[in-house]
Amino acid sequence: MGEVLVGALAHSPGMTGFPHRAQPDVGARALDAVGALRARIEAFDPDVVLGVSNDHFTSTSMRSLAPFAIGIGPRYDHPATERLVGFLGIPRRTVSGHPQLAQWLLRELLRHDIDVTSMSGRFGFDENFSVPIHLLGLADKPFMPLIVNAVQHPMPSPRRCVEVGVRIGDALRRQTLATRVAVLATGGLSHSVGTPTAGRIDEEFDEMILGMLTSGRLDDLRDLDPTAITAAGNGAEEVRQWLVAAGVAAPGAVELIDYQPVPEWLSAVAVVCTPADRPA
Amino acid sequence: MTALGAPEADLSGIHDLLWSLRHDPALVDEFKAGPERILEQYAVDPLLHAAIATLDVRALYLAGVNPYLLFFGAIELGLTRDEYYRRISEGEADG
Numbered sequence: 001m002g003e004v005l006v007g008a009l010a011h012s013p014g015m016t017g018f019p020h021r022a023q024p025d026v027g028a029r030a031l032d033a034v035g036a037l038r039a040r041i042e043a044f045d046p047d048v049v050l051g052v053s054n055d056h057f058t059s060t061s062m063r064s065l066a067p068f069a070i071g072i073g074p075r076y077d078h079p080a081t082e083r084l085v086g087f088l089g090i091p092r093r094t095v096s097g098h099p100q101l102a103q104w105l106l107r108e109l110l111r112h113d114i115d116v117t118s119m120s121g122r123f124g125f126d127e128n129f130s131v132p133i134h135l136l137g138l139a140d141k142p143f144m145p146l147i148v149n150a151v152q153h154p155m156p157s158p159r160r161c162v163e164v165g166v167r168i169g170d171a172l173r174r175q176t177l178a179t180r181v182a183v184l185a186t187g188g189l190s191h192s193v194g195t196p197t198a199g200r201i202d203e204e205f206d207e208m209i210l211g212m213l214t215s216g217r218l219d220d221l222r223d224l225d226p227t228a229i230t231a232a233g234n235g236a237e238e239v240r241q242w243l244v245a246a247g248v249a250a251p252g253a254v255e256l257i258d259y260q261p262v263p264e265w266l267s268a269v270a271v272v273c274t275p276a277d278r279p280a
Numbered sequence: 281m282t283a284l285g286a287p288e289a290d291l292s293g294i295h296d297l298l299w300s301l302r303h304d305p306a307l308v309d310e311f312k313a314g315p316e317r318i319l320e321q322y323a324v325d326p327l328l329h330a331a332i333a334t335l336d337v338r339a340l341y342l343a344g345v346n347p348y349l350l351f352f353g354a355i356e357l358g359l360t361r362d363e364y365y366r367r368i369s370e371g372e373a374d375g
Contacts, residue, residue: 056352
């Protein structure tokens with residue numbers, strides 16, 4: 001039986017690539033929250049990490065965009081390109097995958113009518129996973145990426161995201177290939193990239209989502225209006241990752257470590273995790 | 281028709297081109313040397329030719345081009361981040 005810890009945090013490139021642009025006290029508080037999540041993960045000592053995020057057209061393209069895709073490869077480029085090394089300020093290296101568990105999870109989800117596709121071959125990370133892996137000290141842990149389409153409409157519904165999370169949580173608790181699995185959702189919450197509203201943070205939206213997550217209101221998360229998500233910015237579509245995380249944590253809930261808007265990093269840094277004494 | 285009443289452009293070609301610009305540095309040079317041939321090669325909708333050739337990112341955004349691909353592609357073609365956001369916000373009430 002696998003034990004599962006669930007966490008979620010922003011993956012803003014500003015956290016590693018241009019932290020100095022933030023007001024010093026604001027940026028420091030945001031990174032302290034990430035540090036608190038790192039301490040929880042280190043105490044949990046996972047055997048493997050399942051990362052849940054979108055790809056920003058670094059390793060995927062419009063030629064084929066799956067609603068959900070899991071990496072089943074043996075290794076990943078972290079970050080994917082030299083250009084991203086400069087942008088993110090993260091030295092390049094390889095992160096190991098966990099093909100055995102990823103393949104098992106893929107089969108298990110398909111067996112339960114969750115149509116997830118697989119990714120293999122050369123695959124690299126952008127800020128989606130490289131920022132969290134770097135800040136959380138996870139580069140030496142086996143890592144499985146689950147890519148959620150949060151970059152181009154049509155996207156999976158909130159209901160489907162929660163359902164995928166619930167199925168993943170069930171599967172991970174039943175498997176015997178890893179004793180402890182950390183599930184880490186990254187991205188969001190409200191923000192915009194490449195649009196006229198870049199830099200705008202919708203704190204009311206963020207607080208609504210965080211309220212639902214921390215009180216375990218799964219039905220409210222399932223019933224989120226997709227147009228309300230879109231209205232909070234194209235980056236807010238990444239809330240889908242948080243919905244997957246909420247499904248994994250169910251019937252438990254995550255608790256808020258901190259929430260700190262950082263306009264200079266284009267988003268707030270929200271950080272949540274399942275309680276230290278009660279993994280999901 | 282788009283919300284502005286303009287004819288809807290087929291976006292598959294421009295999306296393919298913008299993605300490729302980010303992944304193929306040689307293509308950036310080829311595009312700068314002669315955009316017409318590349319626009320033809322990637323089957324970019326003629327409705328979008330003038331906008332991409334002049335880096336009118338606001339027109340491309342309003343035509344429905346994906347903002348991530350648009351931002352990354354424009355940066356590859358030489359726009360600075362600040363200039364990109366200045367251009368895309370032109371005419372916005374608070375832009």
